[in-house]
Amino acid sequence: MRYNGLIDKYREYLPVSDSTEIITLCEGNTPLIKADNLARKLELDCEIYLKYEGSNPTGSFKDRGMTMAVTKAKEEGSHAIICASTGNTSAAAAAYGAKAGLKTYVLIPDGYIALGKLSQAMMYGARVIAINGNFDNALDAVREISKNYPITLVNSVNPYRIEGQKTGAFEIVEALGDAPDYHFIPVGNAGNITAYWKGYKEFFNLGKSKQLPKMMGIQAEGSAAIVKGHKIDAPQTIATAIRIGNPASWKQAEAARDESKGTIDMVSDEKIIEAYNLLASTEGVLAEPASCAPVAGLIKLKDTIKPKSKIVCILTGNGLKDPDCAIKYAKSPVEKTTSDIKDIVKLMGL
Amino acid sequence: MRYNGLIDKYREYLPVSDSTEIITLCEGNTPLIKADNLARKLELDCEIYLKYEGSNPTGSFKDRGMTMAVTKAKEEGSHAIICASTGNTSAAAAAYGAKAGLKTYVLIPDGYIALGKLSQAMMYGARVIAINGNFDNALDAVREISKNYPITLVNSVNPYRIEGQKTGAFEIVEALGDAPDYHFIPVGNAGNITAYWKGYKEFFNLGKSKQLPKMMGIQAEGSAAIVKGHKIDAPQTIATAIRIGNPASWKQAEAARDESKGTIDMVSDEKIIEAYNLLASTEGVLAEPASCAPVAGLIKLKDTIKPKSKIVCILTGNGLKDPDCAIKYAKSPVEKTTSDIKDIVKLMGL
Numbered sequence: 206m207r208y209n210g211l212i213d214k215y216r217e218y219l220p221v222s223d224s225t226e227i228i229t230l231c232e233g234n235t236p237l238i239k240a241d242n243l244a245r246k247l248e249l250d251c252e253i254y255l256k257y258e259g260s261n262p263t264g265s266f267k268d269r270g271m272t273m274a275v276t277k278a279k280e281e282g283s284h285a286i287i288c289a290s291t292g293n294t295s296a297a298a299a300a301y302g303a304k305a306g307l308k309t310y311v312l313i314p315d316g317y318i319a320l321g322k323l324s325q326a327m328m329y330g331a332r333v334i335a336i337n338g339n340f341d342n343a344l345d346a347v348r349e350i351s352k353n354y355p356i357t358l359v360n361s362v363n364p365y366r367i368e369g370q371k372t373g374a375f376e377i378v379e380a381l382g383d384a385p386d387y388h389f390i391p392v393g394n395a396g397n398i399t400a401y402w403k404g405y406k407e408f409f410n411l412g413k414s415k416q417l418p419k420m421m422g423i424q425a426e427g428s429a430a431i432v433k434g435h436k437i438d439a440p441q442t443i444a445t446a447i448r449i450g451n452p453a454s455w456k457q458a459e460a461a462r463d464e465s466k467g468t469i470d471m472v473s474d475e476k477i478i479e480a481y482n483l484l485a486s487t488e489g490v491l492a493e494p495a496s497c498a499p500v501a502g503l504i505k506l507k508d509t510i511k512p513k514s515k516i517v518c519i520l521t522g523n524g525l526k527d528p529d530c531a532i533k534y535a536k537s538p539v540e541k542t543t544s545d546i547k548d549i550v551k552l553m554g555l
Numbered sequence: 556m557r558y559n560g561l562i563d564k565y566r567e568y569l570p571v572s573d574s575t576e577i578i579t580l581c582e583g584n585t586p587l588i589k590a591d592n593l594a595r596k597l598e599l600d601c602e603i604y605l606k607y608e609g610s611n612p613t614g615s616f617k618d619r620g621m622t623m624a625v626t627k628a629k630e631e632g633s634h635a636i637i638c639a640s641t642g643n644t645s646a647a648a649a650a651y652g653a654k655a656g657l658k659t660y661v662l663i664p665d666g667y668i669a670l671g672k673l674s675q676a677m678m679y680g681a682r683v684i685a686i687n688g689n690f691d692n693a694l695d696a697v698r699e700i701s702k703n704y705p706i707t708l709v710n711s712v713n714p715y716r717i718e719g720q721k722t723g724a725f726e727i728v729e730a731l732g733d734a735p736d737y738h739f740i741p742v743g744n745a746g747n748i749t750a751y752w753k754g755y756k757e758f759f760n761l762g763k764s765k766q767l768p769k770m771m772g773i774q775a776e777g778s779a780a781i782v783k784g785h786k787i788d789a790p791q792t793i794a795t796a797i798r799i800g801n802p803a804s805w806k807q808a809e810a811a812r813d814e815s816k817g818t819i820d821m822v823s824d825e826k827i828i829e830a831y832n833l834l835a836s837t838e839g840v841l842a843e844p845a846s847c848a849p850v851a852g853l854i855k856l857k858d859t860i861k862p863k864s865k866i867v868c869i870l871t872g873n874g875l876k877d878p879d880c881a882i883k884y885a886k887s888p889v890e891k892t893t894s895d896i897k898d899i900v901k902l903m904g905l
Contacts, residue, residue, distance in 0.1 A: 207587055207730035230839055231586030236612070237557055238581050242656070260610040262586070262840065264875055300839035306592065310903060315891060320882050327885035328874070330836035334902060338894030349896050354905050380557035486680035489580055489650035490612065524678070525614055525875035532670050535677035541665060544688030546699050552684060553660060555704050 208234050211372045212272055218375070218407060219273065219368055221280075228276045228305040232261045232268035233372055237380045237517070242487040247504060250512045254385070255484075256377060259492055259523030263325060265446075266397060266521045267297035269373060270366030275301035277365045278357035285310060285356040289343035292322050292446055293522055298359050299329035310356070312336060312343040321529070322445075361453050367400045374404025377517055384414040386514040389499035391521055392422035392431065392469060393447030395458035401519070402461035418517070420467035422458055423502030425495075429471035431458055443474045443530070446495035446522055472501040478534055480504065484520075491524030491531065558584050561722045562622055568725070568757060569623065569718055571630075578626045578655040582611045582618035583722055587730045587867070592837040597854060600862045604735070605834075606727060609842055609873030613675060615796075616747060616871045617647035619723060620716030625651035627715045628707035635660060635706040639693035642672050642796055643872055648709050649679035660706070662686060662693040671879070672795075711803050717750045724754025727867055734764040736864040739849035741871055742772035742781065742819060743797030745808035751869070752811035768867070770817035772808055773852030775845075779821035781808055793824045793880070796845035796872055822851040828884055830854065834870075841874030841881065 210229030212219055221227070240253040247253075258266040275298075278286055285308035288298045295311040302309030309331040313323070315338070320327075327333055336343055344360065351358035359366070378384050384405050390398050398420060408414050424432055428440030428448050437450035452458060462469050472480075477494050480501040485491045499518040503510075510516065524531060542548045560579030562569055571577070590603040597603075608616040625648075628636055635658035638648045645661040652659030659681040663673070665688070670677075677683055686693055694710065701708035709716070728734050734755050740748050748770060758764050774782055778790030778798050787800035802808065812819050822830075827844055830851040835841045849868040853860075860866065874881060892898045 206732075207589075209589070231588050231607070234584070234586075236581030236584075238612075239557075239559070242654070257581070257612065260612070262588075262607065262610065264873070300841075302839075303836055304592070304839035312899070313889075320889075321878050323889070324878055324881035324885055325841060325874075327887060327889075328832070328835040328841055328881045329839055330887070332887060332903070333889045334899065335889050335891045336894045336899060337892070342894045346894065346896055346899055350900060350903075350905075354900075356905075382556075482678070485678040486653055489652075489654040489679055491650075491675060491678050523614070523873075523875060524675075525873060528671050528674055528878060531674035531678045535674055537677060537680070537682060539663075539670075539673070539677075539683045539685050541685045542687070544686045544692045544696065546696055549662070549684065549686060549696055550700060550704075553682070553700075555700075555706075 210272055211269060211369065212276060215372050215375055221276065225276060225280055228279060228301055229272050230262035230268065230300060230304060232272050233376065235260050237377065238490060240488050246487055247507055249507055249510060251510060251514045251516055254517045255490055256373065256517055256519045257490065258519065258521050263296040263300045264523035264526050265293040265297065266370065266373065267293045270369040271297040271301045271359065273365040273369030274359045274363045275305050279305050279307065283307065283355055283357040286359045287347045287351055287356050288358065288360045289340065289347045294360065295323065295331065296325035299326040299331035302331065303329045310334060312347050314339050314343055361394050361396045367396060367403060370397055370400030371404030371407065374401045375408055378408045378414045381515060384409065384416050384418045385517040386418060387421055387510065387516045388418040389421045389423060389503050389516065390519040391447050391495045391498040392424045392458060393449045393452065393495065395452035395454035397521065398422045398461050399454045399457035402465065417465055420461045420465040421502060422462060422469040423498040424469065424471045425477065425498060426471045426473045431455060431469050432471045444477055444495035444498055446493060447498065470502055470506065472498055472505055476501040482534060482536060492520040493522035493524055493526045494530055496520035496522050560622055561619060561719065562626060565722050565725055571626065575626060575630055578629060578651055579622050580612035580618065580650060580654060582622050583726065585610050587727060588840060590838050596837055597857055599857055599860060601860060601864045601866055604867045605840055606723065606867055606869045607840065608869065608871050613646040613650045614873035614876050615643040615647065616720065616723065617643045620719040621647040621651045621709065623715040623719030624709045624713045625655050629655050629657065633657065633705055633707040636709045637697045637701055637706050638710045639690065639697045644710065645673065645681065646675035649676040649681035652681065653679045660684060662697050664689050664693055711744050711746045717746060717753060720747055720750030721754030721757065724751045725758055728758045728764045731865060734759065734766050734768045735867040736768060737771055737860065737866045738768040739771045739773060739853050739866065739868040741797050741845045741848040742774045742808060743799045743802065743845065745802035745804035747871065748772045748811050749804045749807035752815065767815055770811045770815040771852060772812060772819040773848040774819065774821045775827065775848060776821045776823045781805060781819050782821045794827055794845035794848055796843060797848065820852055820856065822848055822855055826851040832884060832886060842870035843872035843874055843876045844880055846870035846872050
């Protein structure tokens with residue numbers, strides 16, 4: 206049987222009916238990679254698993270929420286979707302908008318010139334509009350427009366996105382036969398930690414798991430609003446996907462932490478890059494910097510982890526999303542020699 | 556049950572034993588996306604499916620072969636792997652080498668400066684060595700070195716790669732309940748068309764499918780050695796992943812074509828880019844240019860396709876592999892306006 210996306214698979218747990226036309230790119234069903242090299246390296250007598258969300262169709266976990274948001278937008282008769290985003294959300298919105306045959310508008314602050322991150326949205330045919338203002342102005346504008354026109358807002362305030370994203374927890378429970386002991390996850394806008402906690406609770410309440418995990422949210426130091434207990438006006442971190450100073454799901458993230466007896470902690474950019482290199486060189490897994498925050502968090506907190514635990518780290522985005530970072534932080538330069546076998550073999554140290 | 560890669564899943568059809576230690580990044584199990592928008596656009600009364608190999612762990616179909624090649628290298632006691640490659644093969648080799656704990660050497664011709672394509676291999680910790688010569692010199696060197704040292708050559712001459720790659724055909728047969736009528740696939744070195752044909756034949760002979768597909772190999776005009784019947788000395792195409800003038804599996808590709816009553820045809824770079832844009836804007840699927848050759852081929856040959864057919868196109872690599880191409884060919888530029896809602900709404904045409 207052909208896998209046809211997460212709504213088709215988890216239909217009974219999602220707000221759709223039998224007559225709902227599903228807009229899907231076969232998102233979800235992502236690998237849970239066992240990371241034994243990493244466990245050995247950290248001297249942790251545990252099973253570590255990496256949930257590799259970068260294999261989603263547009264390269265990030267945003268596809269899980271977007272299949273729901275766009276499916277519902279179409280069902281409700283919307284003619285277009287809109288979001289303010291310079292990154293993964295814009296790519297996901299544009300791809301699902303294209304698949305649904307809906308117009309997609311992406312608003313960004315002017316002066317934002319990193320075309321790389323926007324090239325996906327542009328290829329998928331979205332109209333990208335740069336406004337003379339900052340990101341908050343762009344967000345205000347899309348809220349206002351979506352109120353007054355038949356255009357659906359697909360930013361994280363769209364309630365269906367959490368519904369789609371919770372399926373990541375379902376997949377983990379099914380893969381492991383139970384919930385893990387610890388669930389490490391990057392925290393930016395805090396929608397994803399909210400969604401996973403909701404998913405874990407739903408499956409636990411249905412008797413599909415025997416336990417609930419401790420939710421271990423990891424922020425970047427330069428944008429650690431929840432850890433520091435106040436909004437960050439100018440958030441800074443190399444992990445652009447979690448560079449958010451005032452998380453939309455702040456309260457829900459704190460609830461997930463408290464209900465699960467977990468924690469929300471923070472890591473420096475330096476530690477994020479260390480984890481980025483470690484993941485690639487020991488596990489062969491390249492994930493975008495924000496995705497490496499939970500691994501850096503696991504390293505920071507490893508002495509608090511109970512032996513024999515099962516640990517899942519959510520790697521939210523594909524490393525190919527940020528090629529500049531890979532070029533900048535790859536440790537070994539290209540070495541040069543002649544085409545003489547003797548010289549090559551000597552350089553190789555044979 | 557956790558999916559643990561294609562060797563685990565298709566063990567009985569692959570050259571491994573119960574004691575083989577499998578080196579996997581959970582490759583395979585890739586989406587088969589139904590492309591109804593594309594079928595409508597082409598006015599084809601057919602089911603078109605896109606096999607999205609870009610969701611493999613390093614972003615291309617090469618991972619299917621590399622899990623086999625590296626698993627066998629480790630089983631056979633090798634201490635290192637080596638390849639000559641500037642692209643997808645180097646990324647896959649380096650990732651699986653890292654996972655296996657083997658040293659990985661990547662030889663490239665000097666003067667090759669597109670770090671983007673190499674950044675993956677470098678991140679995964681491979682030693683990248685540029686030799687003063689061309690690609691053929693690099694290939695000669697890795698062959699010579701692998702003969703004289705306990706270093707396994709993982710270029711396409713490695714016989715295990717075809718074995719891993721044939722599992723793509725298994726997945727398609729299982730997803731559709733039978734083989735498709737037509738199988739469109741890019742042809743560069745011709746290993747993949749060889750592997751898929753082998754896979755289809757094996758499942759047909761086991762009674763798992765009722766039919767065999769017509770194999771429709773598509774080359775780029777500037778490197779269409781098989782179509783033109785002679786080696787191309789300086790192959791040229793924007794589809795770098797199939798820019799090969801003397802395919803290693805030339806004869807096997809011709810055999811697949813002839814046995815299946817299919818064809819090997821060619822398309823221009825212009826048509827490849829058209830297909831690249833069409834896939835992204837109508838289906839929300841971004842694939843690297845070489846992956847779009849089969850779609851361009853389907854467009855070229857559409858009048859020869861029988862109505863009601865099932866057609867599979869293999870999209871071999873992730874569009875994120877080639878961000879420069881996306882920036883260059885995205886049709887719509889970023890539009891600019893003020894942050895005044897009236898101006899934004901006017902620009903949007905509301």
